[in-house]
Amino acid sequence: MHVIKGFLILLLFLLSGDALVTLLNLPISAGVAGMLLITLWFMLRGRMQEDVALASQPLIAVLAMLIMPGVVGVFFVAGRYADQWLAFVAALVVGTFLSVLTTLILMSRFTPKEPAKDEDRSC
Structure with missing residues (x-):
């Protein structure tokens, strides 16, 4: 259950970043905006939430696969x-x-x- 909660938190920040980029017409990607928002949230709290840590660990193992579409698109x-x-x-x-x-x-x-x-x- 903790992993699902962590994924939902990550998704919430991704969607928040998307809304922020769309509303303010920012020249950055929604993922970057979401990462900045979640980083600010962790900095304000002074620690990382355990649910997010549990959900993000498997994503680190496939990080290269997650960024591959953008890298291939450059070619x-x-x-x-x-x-x-x-x-x-x-x-x-x-x-x-x-x-x-x-x-x-x-x-x-x-x-x-x-x-x-x-x-x-x-x-």
């Missing part, structure tokens, strides 16, 4: 944008750098710190 429209290859390379490099930097900051912020091990207790 069909690549010819239209051949004269803008420098902008694409710059966007990929900057986007990758910002993605890694954001992940590093979030992991360092939300990963629990281990207590210092005091190995020299024998005197």
